[in-house]
Amino acid sequence: MNLLSTEPIRLLFSLLCIIAFVGVNAMYLVLAERKGAGRFQNRPGPNEAGYGGWLQPVADVTKLLSKQLMVPPEADGLLFRLAPLVVLTPAMMCLAVIPFGDKLVARDVNVGLLMVFSFGSINVMAVLLSGWASRNKFAIISAARVVSQNVAYEIPMLLVVITLLMATGTMDLSEIVRQQAGGFWHWNICRVWINPLMPVTFVIFFICMLAEANRSPFDMAEAESELVAGAYTEYAGMGFGVFFMAEYANIVLGCSLATVLFFGGWQTGLGAVPAAWGGWGILVGTGFFLAKMYALVFTVIWVRWTFPRTQFYALLNLSWKILIPVSLFTLLLSSAMIKFLPR
Amino acid sequence: MKSAILAVPRGFLSLLIGMRVTLTQFFKRTVTVQYPRQTLKMPARYRGHIELVIDPETGRFRCIACKLCERACPSECILVDGAKLEGEKKKSVTEYALDFTKCSLCGACIEACPSDAIHFSREYNLASTDKGDFHYDLMKRPEAGRKDP
Numbered sequence A: 001m002n003l004l005s006t007e008p009i010r011l012l013f014s015l016l017c018i019i020a021f022v023g024v025n026a027m028y029l030v031l032a033e034r035k036g037a038g039r040f041q042n043r044p045g046p047n048e049a050g051y052g053g054w055l056q057p058v059a060d061v062t063k064l065l066s067k068q069l070m071v072p073p074e075a076d077g078l079l080f081r082l083a084p085l086v087v088l089t090p091a092m093m094c095l096a097v098i099p100f101g102d103k104l105v106a107r108d109v110n111v112g113l114l115m116v117f118s119f120g121s122i123n124v125m126a127v128l129l130s131g132w133a134s135r136n137k138f139a140i141i142s143a144a145r146v147v148s149q150n151v152a153y154e155i156p157m158l159l160v161v162i163t164l165l166m167a168t169g170t171m172d173l174s175e176i177v178r179q180q181a182g183g184f185w186h187w188n189i190c191r192v193w194i195n196p197l198m199p200v201t202f203v204i205f206f207i208c209m210l211a212e213a214n215r216s217p218f219d220m221a222e223a224e225s226e227l228v229a230g231a232y233t234e235y236a237g238m239g240f241g242v243f244f245m246a247e248y249a250n251i252v253l254g255c256s257l258a259t260v261l262f263f264g265g266w267q268t269g270l271g272a273v274p275a276a277w278g279g280w281g282i283l284v285g286t287g288f289f290l291a292k293m294y295a296l297v298f299t300v301i302w303v304r305w306t307f308p309r310t311q312f313y314a315l316l317n318l319s320w321k322i323l324i325p326v327s328l329f330t331l332l333l334s335s336a337m338i339k340f341l342p343r
Numbered sequence B: 001m002k003s004a005i006l007a008v009p010r011g012f013l014s015l016l017i018g019m020r021v022t023l024t025q026f027f028k029r030t031v032t033v034q035y036p037r038q039t040l041k042m043p044a045r046y047r048g049h050i051e052l053v054i055d056p057e058t059g060r061f062r063c064i065a066c067k068l069c070e071r072a073c074p075s076e077c078i079l080v081d082g083a084k085l086e087g088e089k090k091k092s093v094t095e096y097a098l099d100f101t102k103c104s105l106c107g108a109c110i111e112a113c114p115s116d117a118i119h120f121s122r123e124y125n126l127a128s129t130d131k132g133d134f135h136y137d138l139m140k141r142p143e144a145g146r147k148d149p
Helices: A007-040 A056-065 A077-095 A112-120 A122-134 A137-168 A173-179 A198-212 A237-262 A279-304 A312-340 B002-026 B068-072 B108-112
Strands: B050-052 B078-084 B091-099 B118-120 B135-137
Touching: A007 A056, A007 A077, A007 A237, A007 A279, A007 B002, A056 A237, A077 A112, A077 A122, A077 A237, A112 A122, A112 A137, A112 A173, A112 A237, A122 A137, A122 A237, A137 A173, A137 A198, A137 A237, A137 A312, A173 A237, A198 A237, A198 A279, A198 A312, A237 A279, A279 B002, B050 B091, B068 B078, B068 B108, B108 B118
Parallel strands: none
Antiparallel strands: B050 B118, B078 B091, B091 B135
16 A cells, blocks of 8 residues: 555556546447437337346447548548547547545646636637548538537636636646535535526536537537547547547546536535544545436536537527627626625 | 527427436337247237148038139139039038249138138248249148148
């Protein structure tokens, strides 16, 4: 245990854990997604491989791993091979600063929030790269869509986060969680005395998170009924698999961030865990964190199987005409309240 | 201006209503039948190919070989032949061939039958790569498809 607490080894170990966490999540969230889709449509979903289909991800991964990686002729080979890595790495980097429990964080950076958002936007560049390098018209249309979509949704997302930052006064994610200690009414989403529009802030954050992760109803990048598979059209085997992993890594990241920022992270919401529990107390907190995060992930799946894909101009309208004005209003309201109301 | 602002919460409410609809579906029973392992009971009025009925009292076919079904058939897919057995007044069926490749399951033969000697089976597991498999000799498969699978 002493070896694990020395710095470079601890970091390496945590990063390995994060990679494993992302991999397992990607595998089993695909199954959860398909099972969920089944349940929402009154059918059982995959149920042939293993009991209740639990071996389905293993079968899928085996199939993807055994397929040949093809680079289309006249495609930009380097960028084409690089894009899957560039899309997955930032999501994993961001997870390094997410506090999964009290002290259970790979790297406690005091500008964690800033880091998440700076690395988070690399995702867009990677999809653009893959679309561009494929030399495929569907992929290029998809890449152009992704860029304008993400530019549009980055703005309300950041406005909402600034609103939250004014309430918390820190970018340290662990500190933000610590501020939400106590009952669930101390969670940021319930702090209506700082800003009565806090729940609205969360809704905007959630919508932008869906758009940033290219999730339905904003899945313009993959739009399978219009653009074959969008930016991923020319990818086969594990190249495609890595994009798939990155999609789910981004969902996990977005939901973790929402949990940390709005739902009190590893705080139980019922009061503090007794200090006498020691390490087990931290794990209890982690359990609460994961429960909240997976509830949000379920909501993401739920939203996907409820709403059809929006049209592209409707998507931009939603951002520029509704989300940005509303988030600007919450920003102004919250700064006015902090300025003029006694704290 | 006012309606544009009100449209936002209204639109959001409609999204929540939609999500409630799907969530109620989430907790309902699945309707899938795992076909080769599970099958549904075919409804009473399901029309499979026709088959001959056996009289439970005598244990023989009810058919009296009157050939009304053969004449009623618009697709000419039925061929009946019969003979008088020793010491009997009525004819008995000796051959009943059905060419199911032509049958359109219209039921004219069943309506025409004076002795209720034919009915629809509930057979639906029909697949073959050989056309000849659908030339049935109904004498050899009495009430084969009547049982529910």
